Amino acid sequence: MEPLTLHTGRAISLRRSDVDTDQIIPAEFCKRLTKSGFEDALFAAWRADPSFPLNDPLRQDATVLVAAHNFGTGSSREHAVWALRDWGFRAVVASSFGDIFRRNALKNGVLAVELPAQTVGRLASRVEADPAFEITVDLKACELRAADRSHPFTVDQRARWLLLNGYDDIAVNLGHDEAISLYEATRHRWLPRTDTVAI
Template identity: 80%
Template sequence: MKPLSLHKGRAIALRRGDVDTDQIIPAEFCKRLTKSGYQDALFATWREAPDFPLNDPSRQNATVLVAAHNFGTGSSREHAVWALRDWGFRVVVASSFGDIFRRNALKNGVLVVELPSQAVEDLAVRVEADPAFEITVDLAECELRAAGDSHPFKVERRARWLLLNGYDDIAVTLGHAESISVYETTRPTWLPRTDTTLI
């Protein structure tokens, strides 16, 4: 993953509360066997409406999604995060998130920023009024800035460390490859072993 320390980008506002993962990516798209290539599935049903925000040509290349309350509730499918990431979103701002969605997002390089409802509403109004409106998210300082306003936010310590360094859990494990190899050479021969030729 790419490290995320400071992100500045244009935004799209999605003023709908209680958006669940089935609305983010309908179940029929979850049959694919890859972890990428889901941008066509993002809000697929809603995008059938011509006036849906993601269909607005002036909003193309937006990288910040300003949502509402309870974003990402429902099933635990990681596909919802993959679809947002593949569309180009690096940050989702909302007043609350589904717990599993929050964990999945942070593990897959998408920063979720939880702000008070009024702050999210103010951002949404500004985003809707100006397609060029930009939001800066400073993960190093845990601060969101836009149009002269700033809002502190919290991120779990390990998730923040992973994002700042561009790591996922596999990358962290591979960082200990030498220690793992040493350990494997000292294990009793009767214990199960991984066939490293398959890796």
């Protein structure tokens, strides 16, 4: 996973509250057997409307999504985050998030930034007025910067460490390969073992 320390990108606004994971990625797209390639499924039903923000050619390269209240509520599907990430979003800014969505986002390289509703509303207005409007998320400083203003935010410390280093939980475990191998080599033979099977 690519580390996320400081990111500056153009933004896009989605002023809809309670956007659930089924709206972010409809269930029929969740049958794929990969963890990537979901950009075509992002907001698939809503993108049928030509006026939907993601259809705006001036905003095609946006990497920061300014959402609203309770973004990512609903089911636990990780596919919702994968679709946002595959579209190109590195951060989602909202006044609140679904708890599971927030955890999934942070585990998959998308920074979920929670700010007061008034601040998010001001950012959304600036984004809507100017397709070139940029937002910077600084994970080292835990600060969002835009239009000469800075806004502090908080992130779970383990999730922050993983993002700053570009790790996921598997990478962390693989980093302990030497200790795992040593443990396995010195383990009593009479303890149960899992056979290695070539596929």
